[in-house]
Amino acid sequence: MQQHVAVSHRDDSSLGIAELKMDDQQPHVLIWPFPAQGHIKPMVGLTALLCDAGIHVTFLNTDHNHRRLTYLQSLSTHFPTLHLESISDGLPADHPRTLPFLPELTSSIKSVTKPLFRQLLADSIKNSVSPVTCVIADGGMPFAIDVAKELGIRVIAFRTFSACCLWSYFCLPNLIQEGQLPVNDEDMDLMVAGVPGMEGLLRRRDLPGICRRQPDDPSFQLFVVETQAMTRASALILNTYDDLEAPILSHLAPLFSKIYTIGPLNALMRSRIGDAVSRSFSSFSNLWEVDRSCMTWLDSQPLGSVVYVSFGSLAIMTRGFAMELWHGLVNSGKRFLWAVRRDAILPGAEGEQVIPVELQEGTKERGFLVDWAPQEDVLAHPSTGGFLTHSGWNSTLESIVAGVPMVCWPQIADQQINSRWVSEVCRIGLDMKDTCDRSTVETMIKTLMKDGREEIMMSMDRISKLAHDCVSQGGSSYHNLDMLAEDIRKI
Incomplete structure (x- = not known):
């Protein structure tokens, strides 16, 4: 006792x-x-x-x-x-x-x-x-x-x-x-x-x-x-x-x-x-306050239709890259939930603060932005069908447990090798390493979320089942x- x-x-x-x-x-x-x-x-x-x-x-x-x-x-x-x-x-x-x-x-x-x-x-x-x-x-x-x-x-x-x-x-x-x-x-x-x-x-x-x-x-x-x-x-x-x-x-x-x-x-x-x-x-x-408003938004989305986007607690991107990423998300035509910390984007030059109309409209129609999301709940939600991730190990494992395939954009430490393991050994994701312009982001998301993605989902189902078996x-x-x-x- x-x-x-x-x-x-x-x-x-x-x-x-x-x-x-x-x-x-x-x-x-x-x-x-x-x-x-x-x-x-x-x-x-x-x-x-x-x-x-x-x-x-x-x-x-x-x-x-x-x-x-x-x-x-x-x-x-x-x-x-x-x-x-x-x-x-x-x-x-x-x-x-x-x-x-x-x-x-x-x-x-x-x-x-x-x-x-x-x-x-x-x-x-x-x-x-x-x-x-x-x-x-x-x-x-x-x-x-x-x-x-x-x-x-x-x-x-x-x-x-x-x-x-x-x-x-x-x-x-x-x-x-x-x-x-x-x-x-x-x-x-x-x-x-x-x-x-x-x-x-x-x-x-x-x-x-x-x-x-x-x-x-x-x-x-x-x-x-x-x-x-x-x-x-x-x-x-x-x-x-x-x-x-x-x-x-x-x-x-x-x-x-x-x-x-x-x-x-x-x-x-x-x-x-x-x-x-x-x-x-x-x-x-969590060191950041979780915004659960995104869960209500997810409840209103079709099954498996949303790409969850998060680059973790440390990654920092230039404003130029953030705009490329954002354009890629909007241009993919897919629904997306983007958890983007307030300190994650470096300030741009004067005059770069204006958000293009097409991004505002595309996000209003198909997207949702929060500072910090309840990641495990988001990944487990039936509306979530893909994960654009920095390939941090916690995020990788949480995605495997939830059975959600990944697009990997690694930055530091272990993330480079994690993304290769995910894409080439486990076959449960796509590696977007070192190249992340709007065209690449759009193509990767469309590939991950396309109809007929049976091969990657079969691999994910197998890897995810092994994860659940090992903790039982x-x-x-x-x-x-x-x-x-x-x-x-x-x-």
Whole structure:
């Protein structure tokens, strides 16, 4: 039976984790995501699943994101073993913390937050009735692995993107040694031979976005260091499932003592803790306020007729590109729901602010725009028939779970390789990589939404069924979560 514990609320003057009143010593996991939407959401999902297993979890956020995730605090009433804690990221409150400024955020976390994190864990060991027994750290913050190990606390790495991207990161030193990096615009279609398991699949343009920088670039080197650092953890958690990336998982297996594949996490949450609670966790883990007015609009649209458009929480586009995209959407003649953040489009030159009449009229007739949509609900809606996506891993998995085929326009990090996996391995989408003028957008959408798209839907139905099977009782992800919880209890 799950124990109920009394959790004292955080005192902002102290870095200590709240004391926990428990009859018996229980495992206590601290989960710490990198402070970005795509990292927070899956780690919130893992938090819910471990709490449901009766394990006490402290979810650690930056102060900045802690203030934005106000609704998440209410979920501690559902899971008495959940406690929310925050820590400074070292940046001023008005810092934008958007994609162009991520290097500043990363640097600040390493220099300012690392010693605060060390002190937080040290205080837990000395003073708490229930000391932290395990840290689950985002693979994007390797110093957390080293701090936990120095203090004698077991640490598990959680990489929130695809296994195929992670494996390609491990192969970067070999690609450099073989002269296949850096890539340049003149040879982007050359095949890459240095990523075992993906021979004949990857072109240079399909490598992770960081490969378009010089190998001595600090950001490039950071990815290499982060990747190697993960092997110092005692195990690895991945938000994927065996049937989706089995060939790549076999290459990663020798690098870690244990790998827990527990995805798709959004589907596993629904399987283990029910639809209502899992939807609450998904909704409350959004850093942006969700606009649900689009659901009423979707209710009035024909079955499978709408293309959902979203490029995630970090992507930024020029006004010129936004106009090309918008023209392509309108010219396709298809209905579309576009979730476009207010900070997603860079300001244009003076005189470029006027929206062409044809875009205004076409959107009024067939489109709907919101700042931030309830993505899982949109993808699950019967009116949604396609997804124009940045190929972030969360979005890719959510689309698979919902059975909605994709047009992929990747930008950064893992998105380049995800889109290739979607289009060429799974055959559940179209890759619009590197070319996104209005004609291309129009053609891709028409192709995705055309009558007689049986082949792509047959592939999607098969891949989606495998996802649902793996999170059901007896499935691989369902079993692996049980093994993860059991291993945490043995610490």
